[in-house]
Amino acid sequence: MKMNVPLSAPDIGPLERQAVMQVLSGSVLSIGPQLEAFERLVAGYVGVKYAVAVNSGTSGLHLVIRSLGIGEGDEVLTTPFSFVASANCMLFERAKPVFVDIDPLTLNIDVSKIEEKITPKTKAILPVHVFGYPADMREILDLAKKYKLYVIEDACEALGSRYHNKMAGSLGDIGVFAFYPNKQITTGEGGMVVTDRSELADLCRSMRNQGREEGNGWLEHCRLGYNYRMDELSASLGVVQMQRIDEILNKRQAAAEKYSTRLKEFAQVELPYVGPEIKMSWFVYVIRVPDRDRVLQYLRARGVGCQTYFQPIHLQPFYTKMFGCQKGNFPVTEKVASSTLALPFASNLTDEQIDYVVETLAEALN
Template sequence: MSEIPLSQPDITDAEIEAVTSVLRSGRLSIGPRQDLFEQLVAERAGRQHGIAVSSGTAGLHLAMLALGVGPGDEVITTPFSFIASANCILMAGAVPVFVDIDPQSMNLDPARLEAAITPKTKAIIAVEVFGNPRHMEKIEQIAQQHEIPLVEDACEGMGGICHGRPVGNFGRVSVFGFYPNKQVTTGEGGMIVTDDSRLAEACRSLRNQGRPSGNYQSHGTLNRGGVWLEHESLGYNYRLSEIAAGLGIAQMNRLDEMLDARRRVAGMYMRRLMDWDDLVIPTVEPNCEGDMSWFVYVVRLNSSYGKTERDRIITGMRRHEVGASNYFPCIHLQPFYRQQHGFKKGDYPIAESISERTIALPFFNKMDETQVELVCHTLKVMIQREQLLKR
């Protein structure tokens, strides 16, 4: 059998036709497909506005700027996430304040949140780690009580539902990401969604070099009488191309089908791994279980194992052509954060302990029973080898 990759985009003839249709149209940027893609994502999240951007990272950065986050401000977030959820705070000139995680959900622990709030707290970025929206309602309540804007980092949770609310519907503003390993991909891309009209207008301007927000015609003039080379503020080239938007529309039209496929693969893993004493498998809040949007399938070794054993297991799986990875290294222990901000091991012990024992297994829509069985068999052999080494 050939190598089983860690992830793989689900591209069909519908996506290929959508992209070639854009190329035939001659309109490659700032056009009708962007508008439709924004509408589809906003509707799925139960939001009034969608603002397409070049990446989830770009979306988080613009959310910070639109909320007025800047030098001297603090923004609370999790140390257990992809680094972009903290980097966007630094990009705005503010200071990230980490809060340790809940060991079951691996999301920011709401029980620890209030102690981190200070008069300098300008916003909270809560990440739905691996697509799990657990605790988001509670975090939203705390943010509202303290009148602090909540930014929902929904980059890993497209299509999920919890307590009857879609992922992307929590807080003042939410951000999706569309990298190739996500539930929906545009190659590279992201989407800001919000009900706040002024925030949406600010993000539309900021993504487009600070030009006045509006619908641009192909010759570069504003429908409302402005000019293409008029810039109201310092902005960025964070636009999403029509090619990417066309791909995104085709993917959104298949979203439910793809979510079902991912739940099927997660179920295959769960049935095979649930009785392994050496592993802790993902848990989902009962109210969210049937509507979970699986981004990846991450297990972790029990507390009798450490980073050394975990790394050897991952290396062994890769040697046998089974993709595996260490999702996620703690953000505060990344070299840049250690050197520039003085973080050290022991600052967030729960996140650190979990981070040292996680293993992301191959996970993509078209995985079959044979592939899942091979992944689980290889994982078991690698774990048994570690048990022998302990003796």
């Protein structure tokens, strides 16, 4: 019998609904106590001194680029296998993303190929912890120290992931998380900048709020800024989600293990890799299969929500037009991207749903 299994679903319960209704019953809907509480919870969980809540991960990445003074003519090394925002954030400031191909096992930036891309224009390395799998930060940090570069962690998909027992987002100069509804926790829309550097936190806090500075008047603007604020409703949702984060991550871990147990018998399926000294927080569950597009169509026709993850950034239409990128520039990324398939994944995925997805996938492969 056909079953409809969505690609993702947020884990929202009565505590979250109650928190939002409490905010609605008051008079403070922006820049209030829920925002500050959410920031404290995330900073404490990640193990950093400062957290600055914003209205999206993309906004957070943009503020990070500006706070580091990266601008026109500068270059930032990053991966072409990611959501497009991790490269677009440089373009907002007329800086240039310089792509480095990926490791075929971890799907993160290939650290062995970074050094050859460093030039006098290089100002930072922006690794993306793809699908929640932390990039090889030791090697990246060593290179950054050698060449005096900033390290920006795009940890938008990695809240709760650990690298050598340190939290993703806490390893570089500054990091960013995102809380879109398919992420580990959600605020509807939202993001968070995290850092141990007070001057960067202060700049991001000012720029998210139209360039205002704390203690100054509401109509006094000290620098160019934006309205990248997170509202109190979203923050209240985030507070409860952070209070439940261990429960949520444990459920995601259990769902991933159930998939892996069932799918390891499938010779045609390449499972997600998890190496030593890595703790995944499981943003999505992405496999690799032959004849991916045919399999995708078969699954969707039978109600299984699934998606390709990711299309290479360098082959996005405006990147090919702007930079002259073309097929063959990053062969590992392109090969991986042609075979990836994200299966339905969420905290509350049931055994019945997993069974249906696996059985339907078996039909598609055969």
